[in-house]
Amino acid sequence: MMKALQLSKELETSLPTLSLTNLPIPNVPPGAALIKIQYSCINPSDRYNSLGGFPKTIFPRIPGRDYSGTVITLGQDSDAMQSHWVGKRVYGTGGAELGFKLDGPHAQYCLIPEKLIVEKPDSISPVQAATVGVPFTTALRCLTRSRAKPDDIVLVIGASGAVGSSAVQIARAMGCKRVLTASRNEIESPDILLDGDIGAEMQSKIPSLTNGKGVDVVIDTVGNLDIMNAAIHALAIKGRYAWIAAPRGGASTTLNVDVFESYRKEIELVGCNSGLATVEETAEEMKTLTWLFERNLIHPRDESLINVVDLDDAIEKGYRAAPSEKQIVLKMD
Template sequence: MATNTMKALQLTRAVANTAPTLAKANLPIPRVKPGYALVQIHYASIQPSDRMNAQGGFPYTTYPRIPGRDYSGVVVEVAEETSEAKSWVGKSVYGTSGSTLGFNVDGTHAQYCLLPYGALVEKPAPLSHIQAATVGVPFTTALLCIRRAQVSKNDIVLVLGSSGAVGSAAVQIAKAMGAKQVLTAARRENSNPDIVLSGDISTLLKDRILSLTNGQGVDVVIDTVGDLSLMSAAMEQLVLNGRYAWIAAPRGDVDKSLSLDIFQAYRKGLSLLGCNSITSSVEETADQFRFMSDWINQGLIKAQDESDFERVKLDDAIDAGYGKTGKVVIDMA
């Protein structure tokens, strides 16, 4: 490395309980330490949770802090001289944050990032570096939901919000796992879902699900939408021992309470499973990537096309990335 400094984005907060400030910064390149590797970041996506973090939406974020969760890059330095540690140097890797990177440990919106060996996962060949930098949060969140719901080959699975990043990942993973049937539901008609979410949702879901499942209903609902009326309607379509896993809830100063018929819920033996990807460690999210690697290599699950993302330079990432709501990847070159 020709210099000992790097370009980065940095969150600072002068006064507690106020929104942080996001700014460009020149910072020292992290020094490697035992058990860690220095990764040169090639690309890092800006996830909705990154934007929320920049607005002060996570109370456990400490300051000053480099934000950023998902990334792809190359290992450039390790601390140990063991053959196992040295074997990582030069390898292309990818990953996501779990509960630490970008929150209480410096994240990936910088030219370099320090990562524990246990978090290193080699990038599958079918993924470009740009694609690899976009799959972390969506795919690990989807896998978390599906694992917690204990999806099996005997299950009929309904994915709400199937046109979104997490929802589309959940559809692919459920199919890769061999679920008996995977139904898609979304508001966007152009995504060609099995169920277009519009009008009288309760009647619509009941009629369409009975028709699509030959009157059986669904064993599992994966909810990526977080709409209370939709949640109530979808729960009614669960069969005996049904499982409902969700990752989202209404935002802002609105009612977040859900009315539940506990008599029917216990008679059916329903399981309600809130899924939060930020409760996992960075090593645990790495295990999720390893679990999915064979499916990626076999083409059973695929990342979105590079063209679906706007690519911006780090110098422009605050206005052109954090200041937008679309799909953005930061190019660290």
Template structure:
């Protein structure tokens, strides 16, 4: 089979990514062999290829999200055999692409307990793009214990995770869902421009909540000034869930009023999609399948993505970080 290949020349050298011919993986107990139809290149895949995930082992096939068809299962007893021929989709959790060969290949072994049937309302291409965004948004929604009585603020609402979180909050029937983003063309409730974004956020939230603040913040941006401003907008028993932080040598420390935080009983919740097993991540996808089927949770359109063949994926996918890319494995 054709696959992408991450390897290191030495323990201290950065990984190099190439295309390679590899043997189709052999079935092992508890797993299914899936022929990959499409696999997206997520931002975390690009970071992984740069060696920024310390728990990745080498050599490794990268790739987290996928859609495909089950060709065979190791356990053919009972209902397990019924998976053969089904269209499935999924994402990595803490394994695929990190310590187990991932989905940027024509075939991949997936634990049988992590198989999730693809909803009919998603095309195979769309299904390959939603694993990380949908499960990450679901982690935020779940950990923050969002209910219909909450006012929710989503930072970075025009991104993949932010858009999914906003849709989920609306599907729950939250009292109010406020969206904040830097780009005005996405028509957020609050535009946080490049100049004094924290002031724009503070004034925008205050104006739209009559100064009462919000019950939940879902932060997909990871900007420390925005984070500080958003924390101050939390109401009593407020919950702050975030998925990102500054990278590189930038400061990763913030200061906030601990007196006000304890008086309001604020809860802070870091949400890391790569900290869960692939089986737990599959449960998250199953939980959102009903929203997908009902049309309450929509994936981005196929036309929003550039579709590449595997041989093009390194130069035009991994190395062009602004691109939304899906690899066609046919």
């Protein structure tokens, strides 16, 4: 048996309930690996899932997306594959299905599709590795889908957040000409402070920061319509705007785009959703990130910014904890 968090529903129309329970350690089918989970972080999407925010979730379901742990066994008889992977420390994330349609890693053991297992770099600790998946793959997905390249000027909106700070690192590792930051965190001295009249701030700052050209790529991790409108106007000719968020709580999600300006400048709007990532896409993203970690071109969240919580306390001190700058990571032992 294993300890696990579980989301369940009494009725189709009711909200899910989250509980700590004991479940059998799963049998390993072909194409999967059984991972003994050491750490698994709680992402905003995990909390949203626990509130019934994703219609695609099938209940009952063990939540969670990102993890680090050790391979116990594979669901195939190949001695070569078993000897290669068993005992290896691995890390990763689950793309479109883990925690939604397949049981996630907020448990002591988890089945991970074989294609998704990636060896953890020695340069990052197991607890740091558990914070990599969603933020870094989402950031990489945004930069890939917006076709960021070395001669581009990139603006990251929400640069102090988990995805935003990952995007800043990856864009610099890609050799982008210049990476500008926009944030509400004045302490970090962003290039653009998202406070007060945002449109005026961008109009006054972007031309001088880009020699009058404008921004080639915007990576928006905030999803505020006022910020989006101002940043779209700041795009250069053939500029690309990638975003991962939208207003919630009943606020309007309709963006008014000047289609005349957009076609004259050949602007592209690129929505990015890590919840649609296939197993193959996620595996390639994790391999790319591993290559960058191994060469110290990017770095995970510092352990001083991580709050480790025992699985037994995961509901009260994890899922229901007050918002904090620290990332909550569940310890499974």
